[in-house]
Amino acid sequence: MSLLVRKGLHQVEEDLGDPERSLKRELGPMDIAVMGVAVAVGAGIFSVGAQAAALYAGPSVIISFVIAAVICGLAVMNYAEFASSVPVSGSAYTFSYLSLGELLAWVIGWDLILEMLMAASVISKYWGIYLSGVFGFLHIDVPTEFSIGSVSVSWPPALIVAFFTVLLVLGTKLTSRVNGILTAIKISVTLFIIVAGAFYVKASNFTPFFPPSEPITDGSATGVLGQSLFSFLSGAEPTRYGAYGLMGAAALVFFAFIGFDIVATTAEEAKDPQKTLPRGIFGGLALVSALYIAVTIVVTGMVSYKTMATQKDVSLATAFKLVGANWVGTLITIGILIGLTTVIMVLLLGLTRVVFSMSRDGLVPRQVSRTSKRGTPALLQIICGVVVAVVAALADVDQLSEMINIGTLSAFVLVSFSIPVQRKRFPDLKRGFTVPFSPVLPIISGVLCLWLMANLAVETWLRFIVWLLVGFVIYFGYSYLHSRVRREGHQENVLSQFGEGLVAGDAAASDPAPLIAASETREMTVLNQDAEPIRTPRAALVMTVLAGAAVLTEVVLALTGVLDIRAMSNGLVWLSMLVPLPGLVLSHIALSRAEATEQSWDTVPREKLPNWARFGAAIRQPLTLLSVGYGLTAVAVVVAVLHLVEVL
Numbered sequence: 038m039s040l041l042v043r044k045g046l047h048q049v050e051e052d053l054g055d056p057e058r059s060l061k062r063e064l065g066p067m068d069i070a071v072m073g074v075a076v077a078v079g080a081g082i083f084s085v086g087a088q089a090a091a092l093y094a095g096p097s098v099i100i101s102f103v104i105a106a107v108i109c110g111l112a113v114m115n116y117a118e119f120a121s122s123v124p125v126s127g128s129a130y131t132f133s134y135l136s137l138g139e140l141l142a143w144v145i146g147w148d149l150i151l152e153m154l155m156a157a158s159v160i161s162k163y164w165g166i167y168l169s170g171v172f173g174f175l176h177i178d179v180p181t182e183f184s185i186g187s188v189s190v191s192w193p194p195a196l197i198v199a200f201f202t203v204l205l206v207l208g209t210k211l212t213s214r215v216n217g218i219l220t221a222i223k224i225s226v227t228l229f230i231i232v233a234g235a236f237y238v239k240a241s242n243f244t245p246f247f248p249p250s251e252p253i254t255d256g257s258a259t260g261v262l263g264q265s266l267f268s269f270l271s272g273a274e275p276t277r278y279g280a281y282g283l284m285g286a287a288a289l290v291f292f293a294f295i296g297f298d299i300v301a302t303t304a305e306e307a308k309d310p311q312k313t314l315p316r317g318i319f320g321g322l323a324l325v326s327a328l329y330i331a332v333t334i335v336v337t338g339m340v341s342y343k344t345m346a347t348q349k350d351v352s353l354a355t356a357f358k359l360v361g362a363n364w365v366g367t368l369i370t371i372g373i374l375i376g377l378t379t380v381i382m383v384l385l386l387g388l389t390r391v392v393f394s395m396s397r398d399g400l401v402p403r404q405v406s407r408t409s410k411r412g413t414p415a416l417l418q419i420i421c422g423v424v425v426a427v428v429a430a431l432a433d434v435d436q437l438s439e440m441i442n443i444g445t446l447s448a449f450v451l452v453s454f455s456i457p458v459q460r461k462r463f464p465d466l467k468r469g470f471t472v473p474f475s476p477v478l479p480i481i482s483g484v485l486c487l488w489l490m491a492n493l494a495v496e497t498w499l500r501f502i503v504w505l506l507v508g509f510v511i512y513f514g515y516s517y518l519h520s521r522v523r524r525e526g527h528q529e530n531v532l533s534q535f536g537e538g539l540v541a542g543d544a545a546a547s548d549p550a551p552l553i554a555a556s557e558t559r560e561m562t563v564l565n566q567d568a569e570p571i572r573t574p575r576a577a578l579v580m581t582v583l584a585g586a587a588v589l590t591e592v593v594l595a596l597t598g599v600l601d602i603r604a605m606s607n608g609l610v611w612l613s614m615l616v617p618l619p620g621l622v623l624s625h626i627a628l629s630r631a632e633a634t635e636q637s638w639d640t641v642p643r644e645k646l647p648n649w650a651r652f653g654a655a656i657r658q659p660l661t662l663l664s665v666g667y668g669l670t671a672v673a674v675v676v677a678v679l680h681l682v683e684v685l
Contacts, residue, residue, distance in 0.1 A: 041138025061412030068213045069317025073300045075220045075379035077325040086333040091345035093286035095248035096337045101286035106326040109294035111482035112449040117315040121469030124310030127394030128301040129448040136455035147508035152444030153388035161429035164377040165193030194429035201382040202422030226372035238338030250279025288492040299387035311469025399521035453483035506671035514664035574627030580620035613673040621666040628659035
């Protein structure tokens with residue numbers, strides 16, 4: 038049993054047939070398409086394009102949107118094939134579990150949680166800000182924040198999250214109808230704004246279409262950590278515009294297309310998913326791409342990007358303000374408020390469906406994946422709603438918005454590379470849609486998504502690494518031991534040791550009785566040598582303890598002021614990050630050996646095994662060491678990030 042143990046189609050069928058953990062199929066192609074448009078057409082259509090033009094690419098941001106749309110289209114084809122062939126909840130997480138194995142599935146599920154949790158929290162926060170703007174327009178004096186001690190609390194995000202949480206608990210179909218009405222309204226507002234802005238477009242504002250590269254000269258940490266990872270690794274100075282700016286803008290505006298991976302999480306609730314999902318996904322993507330490119334042409338044509346770059350909090354409303362059409366700003370505020378409302382709903386739905394799938398597999402507690410009489414995971418929906426509401430109401434989430442992009446892109450990468458693997462593993466699987474020119478197009482899609490990831494900011498990557506390390510802490514501390522797929526892999530019958538796909542006829546023909554007897558004698562001899570032959574991984578334990586002492590000492594010295602983070606040498610920073618590595622390597626070796634020991638118990642009839650020889654008995658200690666080791670690494674990376682911020 039390895040870290041890449043894969044889920045089987047028979048286990049997917051078991052999931053779908055579980056009456057306590059099943060979802061109702063009640064969504065049609067229009068519901069799916071509207072859902073994709075609802076989550077993609079939000080605040081981004083009124084702000085991201087203007088920001089990308091002003092601060093990244095100038096008028097060439099139009100090309101950035103085209104690049105992002107093409108890459109998204111390639112990635113969406115992979116989602117459409119998976120969702121139409123394996124129509125279960127979970128999106129990229131489930132697809133990766135079937136093709137790439139459990140560890141990578143956990144990573145992608147953890148990334149999806151990051152994407153949707155951050156997106157729901159950030160957008161809920163902005164919803165509260167725009168609601169305050171609407172109150173001001175209507176001359177309603179209602180404060181949207183209050184203080185509890187030194188903590189500032191914003192109540193509108195909690196209110197809107199609570200509303201949609203209740204709606205989602207009552208049923209997905211009801212929520213879809215509300216979503217359809219609100220989406221129709223915001224598309225109408227968007228089209229009106231495009232037409233109104235077209236009257237102010239000047240051809241001179243599109244020149245130069247590809248602005249020359251300019252250095253960022255503020256000298257702050259933001260200038261270095263805010264540049265793309267690719268330019269940082271290549272040794273280039275922090276710049277904007279030019280080639281780096283064009284690709285940086287493409288990575289930023291990719292945020293506009295995150296809705297379609299979320300749509301795939303509803304596969305288990307779609308009627309006739311082989312046809313419904315591809316039609317809904319591609320229809321929604323086409324409409325969203327057209328709207329975004331039209332808005333971008335208008336905003337870059339209305340005002341020079343240089344003028345926009347001098348403004349604070351750049352948005353589409355800024356462009357209308359600069360041309361004297363202030364009245365449109367109010368309409369934009371209302372459009373954004375409505376747009377954000379539907380985005381929040383779909384994000385809450387997607388977040389819950391991903392965690393639901395992970396819970397059903399045992400990677401998070403299975404108790405929360407039970408569905409209600411209405412066919413919704415009510416308890417889990419409430420838990421997710423509470424977490425999003427608390428984060429949005431209390432946290433300053435502005436700095437975390439780019440985390441949404443890196444979570445989405447990492448999911449796109451793994452889904453793209455999963456297609457060829459799935460084709461090879463399940464060649465006869467019925468597919469409602471197939472990606473053409475496989476494996477060429479899926480691989481191109483994965484590489485392009487990796488390229489976009491490389492154009493995200495350095496600070497985003499550092500936060501992402503910490504998030505992944507925290508995920509490993511949870512995986513080795515809980516998920517590995519409670520994995521349903523892993524537990525079912527430990528069969529009591531020795532036949533499971535002769536390879537995947539052995540059928541009853543083959544078993545009878547091979548006559549494994551002598552092998553069973555020999556294996557039984559061998560294993561019982563080993564088991565009888567000692568009361569409990571489970572070795573403690575002493576070397577891994579010693580190295581982990583030493584690493585813990587080193588990292589925690591560094592943290593204590595820094596917190597007490599004895600050690601100045603700014604004065605730390607680069608060598609010490611690297612040493613603190615690498616010191617847990619020997620313990621991690623030894624712990625992984627110990628886990629592999631312990632897993633082999635537990636697999637050998639599977640060849641012995643259960644009634645002849647001692648009580649202690651059960652799943653988890655041998656692997657528990659290595660798993661604990663791995664969880665601690667990854668936790669120490671996360672702490673060391675956080676210290677390194679603080680050092681970078683102070684020094685740069």
